[in-house]
Amino acid sequence: SAVISQKPSRDICQRGTSLTIQCQVDSQVTMMFWYRQQPGQSLTLIATANQGSEATYESGFVIDKFPISRPNLTFSTLTVSNMSPEDSSIYLCSVGRSLNYGYTFGSGTRLTVV
C-alpha cells in the first residue's frame, strides 16, 4: 500500500489565520480525499482532490473555506482558511490506488484554533 507523509502533525493557530496541510504520497495514486474528524466522532469527507482540476466538495464544505490543490498524482494540500475555534479538529488525507485494496490514510493533523 502507499506510504503517506502528512504535515504538520499538529498545530495551534490563532483565529482568523489560515493553515495549509500537506499530503505527500510515495507513489502515484488516482484517488485522494480529505477528511475532518471532530473529537470523538467519525470521519466526515470534505472533498475529493482531483489532479489538475478543481476539487469536488461535499455538502457543507466550500472552496473559499477549504481550498485544495492537487498539482500531480503524488501531492495535495488542504488549506483551512479564516479559522475559528469550530475548525479545531483532526484533518486526514486518504489515498487509493485500486478499488480492491481500500484506502490508506495519513497520520492526521491535529488542529487547535484559539
Added chain:
Amino acid sequence: AQTVTQSQPEMSVQEAETVTLSCTYDTSENNYYLFWYKQPPSRQMILVIRQEAYKQQNATENRFSVNFQKAAKSFSLKISDSQLGDTAMYFCAFMNAGNNRKLIWGLGTSLAVNP
C-alpha cells in the same frame, strides 16, 4: 442513500478473549466493498480487513475475521485472542463499486482490551 450503523459505542474485553463488533448497512446496490478500520490513540487510521460483496467466503486476516451476511446486510468483526494493542476505535465502512468511490462510515466502536 447508503448508511452504516454501528450499534455499540463502547465495548471491553479481557486480554486473550474473543470479541465481536457489529456493523449493519443499508444499500440497494449489489456490488460493493466493506471495510473495518482501526484507529488507535495515535490516530493513525489502519485498514484491518476488507470484504468484497460478491465473495461468499468470509475474509480473514490473522486474528481478525468477519461474518458477512449479505442478505441481512450485516458485517461483524471478530477479534480472537485479544491483545492490549487492539485497544482502539473501530470503524466500519462501505464503498460502492461504481464510479462513486467514497467511503460511507459508521460512528465507530471504542474497544478497550483489559489486562
